[in-house]
Amino acid sequence: MTTERKRTYIWEFPVRLTHWVNFFVIIFLSVTGLYIGGPFIHPTSDQSFTMGWMRFIHLVAGYTLLMMVIIRVYWAFAGNKYANWRVFLPLTGRQRHDLGDATKYYLFVSKKPPYAAGHTMCAGIAYFALFLLFLFQIFSGFALFSYNSPGLVHEILGGWLTSLMNIQAIRFWHHLVMYFIWVIALVHVYLAVWLDSVEGNGLMGSIFGGYKFITGKEWE
Amino acid sequence: MGEASGSIYDSLRKKGVSRRDFMKFCSLMAATLALPVGGAAKIAEALEKAQKPTLVWLEFQDCAGNTESFLRASDPTVAQIVLDLLSVNYHETIMAPAGKQAEKSLADTVKNQKGKYLVVVEGAIPLKDGGVYCTVGGRAAIDIAREVCGNALATIAMGACAWDGGIPAAAPNPTGAVGVKDAVKGITLINLPGCPANVVNLTGTVVHYLTFGSLPLTDSMGRPLFAYGRRIHDDCERRAHYDAGRYVREWGDEGHRKGWCLYQMGCKGPETFKNCPAQRWNQGTSWPVEAGHGCIGCASPHFWDTMTPFYKRLENVPGFGVEATADKFGAGLAAATAAGLIVHRIARAAKKKSSEEEGK
CATH class of the missing domain: 4.10.480.10 (Cytochrome-c3 hydrogenase, C-terminal domain)
Structure with a gap:
């Protein structure tokens, strides 16, 4: 491994912002969503407003997630090459090659870590899947909300889904997809910590400050 | 089963319904239809003049539950009002004639009052194998529905089965049952789903027609908004x-x-x-x-x-036995992922150790 490392700005502010806001929003949405699906707090006071607050937080967090998705989609076109939409899909031969390399390393077939300045191709595909899951959660969430509060905004944001799926199926998948997001989050943290330890390029720090320490030979 | 003669109000007075009870009924209807102030008076005015509309009631793949709902008016006065609003010429469950005589009264209505009578359909209509799974007097339900609904002024699909097939159409739907909206196209149709539908909404629909000369406004699924507009x-x-x-x-x-x-x-x-x-x-x-x-x-x-399971918030995850709820499945998935990552971490440590030993 070369020792010559250059401090390089990889993750621009909008990327880091959406990452950390999503981090908190997913936690809030999961806890309140689990409560809404199966209330686990049992107030007895006639002054309580538990479900009311849970739904309020869930809806505010839902709108926040929608805003983060909009910002990130915009940045996929306006941001630097590490944030560009092309990094999420194996479009080039180089990308497909990297997909094979990264997969082999994760499965212990190869011993060469997938040095990447931005995302590895595996990560890119995982985040694209995550993006689709977010979209589904947003549309299905607003579809459920449209029953509560019929109107044009909710119709556009997800009410249209009720003509394609029955409302209970929407509720079921909205619930189940949360767990799929957890799976991606768990694997994401695990692989990030691992790659940070073997590549030593400040990967874990980069999501806070935006900089990685790279040699210039990384796949980009 | 009366002849269509005299106004509805006259007929009610003859049966001993007081003016007060009549006005109470008009108020109930105005409230049901969510009419503005003055709605009750408008209904009363209309019913004082209106002739009883002729109605035939068809039963196909049903349990007569909507008929029960129709007849289950516990207050005698209101029951009279409901039944006297309509001149019911054919209703298998409650009519006196049977066999050929009964079928004749249906055929006569269709022939003599073409385009003027109302039809209530109760029950689903099977289409599979030429409609052989439901026949009345040797005729398939679909043939009867096409003829009777096709010549009617308007059709009211009463109950879940007549709306979208209901219970007969539940998976795996062995008889290919559908509701009226899918069985007979191009007719004036209003749907009153429910298992059963509420008789007040049937009366409301008829009163709306008698008062305003049109059927009530409906939603995208053909259900009147006055009854199905609020959650x-x-x-x-x-x-x-x-x-x-x-x-x-x-x-x-x-x-x-x-x-x-x-x-x-x-x-x-x-x-x-x-x-x-x-x-x-x-x-x-x-x-x-x-x-x-x-x-x-x-x-x-x-x-x-x-909407099943009726006593749980969510359906079960298919393919994982009857008790695999979304939460059990999801928690299992997350736990399996965590376990997989732990195994992966151990494998990494073992691999590192073995390569260090190789390097010695």
């Missing part, structure tokens, strides 16, 4: 308990005895649109949620398939 959850008397977080968690527990929200017991009020909380049943005596049982969503599309 049960939003008009529920237990709604405050829902917002507060006070739920029945087990039948007969403290919350159930105190009348708390039935959400956790699988109540489908949050996804069902009907006027049950306002209209109630059996002349406004009670309705399921008031009686301590959750809504089963019987006015929702394909409710037997989509």
Whole structure:
């Protein structure tokens, strides 16, 4: 491994912002969503407003997630090459090659870590899947909300889904997809910590400050 | 089974219905139809002049539950009003004639009053194998429906089965049952889903027609907005308990005895649109949620398939046995992922150790 490392700005502010806001929003949405699906707090006071607050937080967090998705989609076109939409899909031969390399390393077939300045191709595909899951959660969430509060905004944001799926199926998948997001989050943290330890390029720090320490030979 | 003669009001007076009771009925109808101030007077004016509309009632793949609902008027005065509004020429369950005589009264109505009579359809219509799974007097339901509904002024599909096939159409739908809207195209149709539909909404639909000369406005699924425009959850008397977080968690527990929200017991009020909380049943005596049982969503599309399990919030995960709920499946998935990552971490450590040993 070369020792010559250059401090390089990889993750621009909008990327880091959406990452950390999503981090908190997913936690809030999961806890309140689990409560809404199966209330686990049992107030007895006639002054309580538990479900009311849970739904309020869930809806505010839902709108926040929608805003983060909009910002990130915009940045996929306006941001630097590490944030560009092309990094999420194996479009080039180089990308497909990297997909094979990264997969082999994760499965212990190869011993060469997938040095990447931005995302590895595996990560890119995982985040694209995550993006689709977010979209589904947003549309299905607003579809459920449209029953509560019929109107044009909710119709556009997800009410249209009720003509394609029955409302209970929407509720079921909205619930189940949360767990799929957890799976991606768990694997994401695990692989990030691992790659940070073997590549030593400040990967874990980069999501806070935006900089990685790279040699210039990384796949980009 | 009377002849269509004289105005509805005259006929009611002859039966001994007082002016006061008549006006009370008009007020009930005005409230049901959500008419503005003066609506009751307008209805009264219309009914004083209107002739009784002729009505035939067809039963196909049904349990006669909507007929029961139709006849279950507990207050005698109101029952008279409901039955005297209409001149029922054919109704298999309650008519006196039988066999050929009965079929003749249906054929006569279709022939003599073509384009002027109303049809109520109760029950689903099977289409599979040429419609052989439901026949009346040797004719397939689909043939009867096409002829009778096709020549009618308007058709009222009463109950879940006549709307979208209901229980006969539930998976796997062995007889290919469908509702009137899919069986007979191009007719004037209004749907009153529910299992059964509430007779007040049937009366309201007829009164709307008699008063305004048109059928009430409907939603995208052909259901009148006056009866299916509001969500049960939003008009529920237990709604405050829902917002507060006070739920029945087990039948007969403290919350159930105190009348708390039935959400956790699988109540489908949050996804069902009907006027049950306002209209109630059996002349406004009670309705399921008031009686301590959750809504089963019987006015929702394909409710037997989509609203089950009735006593749980969500359906089960298919392919994992009957008790695999979304939460059990999801928690299992997350746990399996975590376990997989731990195994991966151990494998990494073992691999590192072995390569260090190789390097020695």
